[in-house]
Amino acid sequence: MRKSHVIILLTALTVALGGCAKRGEAPKLAHFKKTGNGPDEFTVLPTHPLQTPTSYNALPAPTPGGVNLVDQNPEADGIAALGGNAAALNSTSAAEANLINHARREGATPDIRQTLRTEDNDRRRRYGRVNIFRLGPIDDYTAAYKRQWLDADAEKQRLERRGIATPSAPPAE
Known part of the structure; x- marks a missing residue:
């Protein structure tokens, strides 16, 4: 095959795979993989012992953020x-x-949580569209927000130039 045919074939394959993406969902940017056969320690919570209720019909309806009978x-x-x-x-x-x-x-702002959730979903959705050719284990969430990271050393130097003490900062190396 000629080189142009291979390029056209790879482009068509990329477009076809891009069409398989789930629409309407925020892309998952952080990739956590479970290794091993043991229990997932993030799903097993060491709370108070479970109790059998006197009547299953008398149990309250589950409410997000509500109290739990055990905790x-x-x-x-x-x-x-x-x-x-x-x-x-x-x-x-x-x-x-x-x-x-x-x-x-x-x-x-009383609705700051909803505003931040919307902005975060928009940012992750925009970043997820561009991030289709990366190979290997990459933490996309970190990469999506890398430009917004604060430089602690630069901030410490800025405060010291203004004469503001930074007693909790580690000493210069």
Whole structure:
């Protein structure tokens, strides 16, 4: 075959495979692969022991973000397991209220989560269309957001030039 026929054949094959993509779904950019025959540690949660209800008909309907009969307050359980004070979840100190007010001084967008979700889906969809020829294990999510990464060293130097102390930054090498 001539070189031009091979190029035309590869182009047609690429277009045909591109048509097989799922429409309407955000592309999965991070590729995690399970290796081995053991359990998937991210699906097995070490919570309180399971209980058999007295009546299966009396169980509440599942609600996303709602309480679980076994884990009534998983955030408090996690805080207590890490040595913290779980009661701190129920109180708001004056310092915390001041911090929240200071953070909201420029105004707050109430639907920021939905806005960010939409922007993230659009960005991943646009990036996924271009990323068809990469071979091998590549973390596409990282590549999609690489231009938005912050350069910690450059920021530290900028703050130091302005005379702002950076005590938690590691020392220069």
